[in-house]
Amino acid sequence: MQSKTSSFNRGMWIQSMRNVGWIGLVYLLVLLFALPLQLIFTFTGKVEPYIEKPDTLFNVLDGLEFVFMFVVPVLLGIFLFRYIQTKIAADYIHSLPIKRSTLFHQNMLLGALVLVVPILITGVVTFAVKGVLTVEDVYTTRDVLSWVGYSILINLFVLTGTVLAGMFTGMSVLQGIFLYVLFLLPGGISYLAISNVKFYWYGYAYDYYVNKNVDSLVPFSHVAQMVAHKSFSTSAFVYIGLIVLFYIIALITYQKRKVEAATQTISVSWLKPVFVYGVTACSLMLGGFYFISMKGEFSWMIVGYIIGSLIGYTVAQIILNKTWRIFTKWKGYLGFVIAAAIVGFIIHLDVFGYSTKVPAASEIESVYFDEDIYPLTDKPENYANGMNGYYEAPYYYTSKETIQSVRQLQKQITASKDKKLDPDKQSEIESRNGKMAVFAYKLKNGKQMVREYFIPFSDYKAFYKEIAETKEYKENFHPLLRTKNTNKIKSVSFSVPGKSNSINITNPEKVQELIHVVKQSMMNETFDEMYSTKESWASIEFMDGKGQYVQTASWDKSYSEVEAWLKKEHLYERARLMPKDVEKTEVFKNSSHLKNDYRLQEDFTSLTKDEKSIKVKNNQQVETLLQRANLRDIGDYLVAFYYKDQVDTPQVYMLNENELPNELKEKLK
Structure with a gap:
């Protein structure tokens, strides 16, 4: 029986505090050990010169505090609402004259305090420790505030997610499992869907969609990227919104939850078919992807679909019913098979013409064309700490002639369709110097169309030659050519395979001379020289005054201008293998x-x-x-x-x- 007479209950607060207070104490000790104590150990007394300052305070002990952000709130959420997962406790607690909403708000407030107080104490201690370190500028006040802010944000996000997961199950063990599944599900389903579709649609930009979308849908990887920055990003507001959303949904579900749901696998009736068919669909995609990855044939992909879906449906029914006796439940599986076959057939038909689509020239604003898809998904923030060099935005061609040549190449590729599903065809492509071809069109309507192909390069040399002979293409092919401000380059070194000692040129005049000569050789390259598979003499590294990479280039054997300059400077034999x-x-x-x-x-x-x-x-x-x-x-x-x-x-x-x-x-x- 529920009562409306109490909005706060001191007795329940004390009881809950006894149940979970120890978690807060342990968390405090862990944080003090992982952060301020490690800073004292590392940066007081005699500090070894090879020890680097941490980029953020999350890196002090190999990210241990990051791991605990996804463990401690889960344990806390399970213990806070442990009473709703056992029949006796659920009957007793919910018979007391306390509103369910009051119980929920009290427990959530207590949970927040158990997590936030240790973080605030650790933040204060970390700030105080700064004054006793023998190394200056190990971290700033802003770093401490960033650590505190992100730690509180992610802990509350995981706590509310754990509580939400607990409202949909009657078993504490499954509550933790469901929470991690909830976090992995969006990214996992996206990855499996992308991995399967790539075998149906020729040119599907698998790497682009995986790199761009999947990581951002998995909190573990997304949070790791987010906390790497020392200032709050817009992603923080997304997590705040999710905290509020999880809290509201969990509250509503708790108020409507039946007491008899304790010990049940799924506590909400409408979620049971979602669970069964969701697990079956994921297993189906996983099975298909695994079998075709192993055997490379479409028939094996179908076998994988059948085996994967059977295993998934069986496991889901066993978990749901908590028994092996599920032999009367197969009507649902047959319905799933029919629905999956229809969806698969529609995808296979490619009714929207994905495999053959090439945008009209009038629709295109610019186009990216290269062998590497990574620049399309790379982000400037990955270079914020200066350790990875300088960010290079992907190069898009804008001239009508180049755009038209790129379109013609893609049209020819889509017309030939060297399908990936045929392993014999794949081997044939590799034997003809297989090459990746990536196309990304920026359209005038603001959208972007991306395709990637693995093609036999020898079959398309004439199309490549037409593109490669343009000045615009050479500037893209050699990033050094589009580096306008070369004054930031303070040194140039040659790294030679087989030689341990490299040349390092630091004379400002010689550095600029060499840059000019390398650019000249790049512009004079013929198409055959650009795509030669000959080993280069050396790797040329252009560095700034801090020793960070500005650009890298190869000293190809066709670079006669570079060879002549090195001979003039009496560096030729040192700069290459003799x-x-x-x-x-x-x-x-x-x-x-x-x-x-x-x-x-x-x-x-x-x-x-x-x-x-x-x-x-x-x-x-x-x-x-x-x-x-x-x-x-x-x-x-x-x-x-x-x-x-x-x-x-x-x-x-x-x-x-x-x-x-x-x-x-x-x-x-």
């Missing part, structure tokens, strides 16, 4: 058609033991092989260089028949 830097060179006949992958690099000796080989000792021949060393995946011959700085492990390259000198070719016949 025959004198090679301890041993071997050439092998690749009669077994070995691929140049990680397995070949790691197990080279055992994989090539049956191949005919010769040792090359003539420096001129070694120089020729160095000049022609190729990174392609397959070739007629294998060339292994044992560098003096790393004699134990060879660096392996491929050469075709026409690339190996005739005198060496004769010896391998």
